[in-house]
Amino acid sequence: MNEETTSSASEQPHPRALHPTVPGDPAPLGLAGFALTTLLLSVINTNLLKETAAIIPVLALALFYGGLAQFIAGLFEFRRGNTFGATAFVSYGAFWLSYWWLAPRLEVVGGAHNALGLFLLGWGIFTAFMAVAALRVNLAVLAVLVLLTITFVLLAIGAFQTGFPPHTVTEVGGWFGIATGLVAWYAAAATVINDTHGRTLLPVGPRRPGDAAHNRPHDPAPTVE
Secondary structure, three states, X not given: OHHHHHHHHHHOOOHHHHOOOOOOXXXXXXXXXXXXXXXXXXXXXXXXXXXXXXXXXXXXXXXXHHHHHHHHHHHHHHHOOOHHHHHHHHHHHHHHHHHHHHHHHHHHHOOOHHHHHHHHHHHHHHHHHHHHHHHHOEHHHHHXXXXXXXXXXHHHHHHHXXXXXXXXXXXXXXXXXXXXXXXXXXXHHHHHHHHHHOOOOOOOOEOOOOOHHHOOOOOOOOOOO
């Protein structure tokens, strides 16, 4: 009877196997959604792309990828206990959703370039203090937020000056936006590739040497005991 009980117990699946202790990392999804949407809009801001309907693909990305997908990634970061990642992804997901709603109305109505400048400046201030928090994350994320802060400030200045069509300062902001999107794409690629291969193939530059485990893009900032 003991042998049968032991055999039966050994055949039962381990309850922890049904509920993995390490959930999937939502950071690459959030970073990738942010990166692609930022890149496409920034190309338009540089005035390199002059098609009249170029804004339509941007609005599609702003709604579904940069908006909803990034917002959902942020909610999963809350579940992982990552305050930084959750705040960043939910906030920038909401930014793209608000852009999806605002842009067509600004094109039609116009006359709100000062309000638009305040809108962009507010996001620049938010991004600046997120960059301070990113000092405890890694160099890739820090670079994204520093570049994004500059981008928002330049776009705000451009909006304050002329609104539409893009001012020269707005075009410069577009180039900084392209740099922001490319670095964010690198951070997304590094996170998903390193996680999939189980080793560092694309470095993201930990801020504290020897403590990289606490400074990945998807980990919360270490707490002080």
